[in-house]
Amino acid sequence: xxxxxxxxxxxxxxxLIGVVLLQRSEGxxxxxxxxxxxxxxxxxxxxxxxxxxxxxxxxxxAGLFFVTSIAxxxxxxxxxxxxxxxxxxxxxxxxQQAPAGQGGGNVLEQLQRLxxxxxxxxxxxxxxxxxxxx
Numbered sequence: 001x002x003x004x005x006x007x008x009x010x011x012x013x014x015x016l017i018g019v020v021l022l023q024r025s026e027g028x029x030x031x032x033x034x035x036x037x038x039x040x041x042x043x044x045x046x047x048x049x050x051x052x053x054x055x056x057x058x059x060x061x062a063g064l065f066f067v068t069s070i071a072x073x074x075x076x077x078x079x080x081x082x083x084x085x086x087x088x089x090x091x092x093x094x095x096q097q098a099p100a101g102q103g104g105g106n107v108l109e110q111l112q113r114l115x116x117x118x119x120x121x122x123x124x125x126x127x128x129x130x131x132x133x134x
Contacts, residue, residue: 002075009068016061023054 002072005068005072005075009065009072012061012064012068016058016065019054019057019061023058024051
């Protein structure tokens with residue numbers, strides 16, 4: 001179902017681009033109907049009736065674009081189960097938690113302790129450096 005809706009959405013997008021490009025430019029800039037655009041389509045679409053039809057088609061296609069966008073969003077989010085940001089946090093190993101009386105220090109000190117760059121407590125002996133591998 002979602003694939004069919006995506007294909008319909010893409011067809012609407014292409015039609016919307018085509019209808020917008022067919023409309024006559026009213027500005028004096030370098031757009032399709034402007035002086036530097038190389039001609040434009042003013043001979044193809046003339047008259048108030050065609051302009052109103054293109055404006056109406058643009059509005060209808062824009063509405064369909066929004067409806068399909070919202071439908072795709074609802075379909076994409078309905079298949080996912082809600083989750084908490086805390087679910088992605090890795091649990092700490094049982095031996096790496098600081099004792100209750102120590103306070104644990106700030107985050108930087110905790111990270112350094114996990115990496116082995118700093119002793120676990122002030123005054124504790126520093127870990128022995130690793131032997132170089134041959």
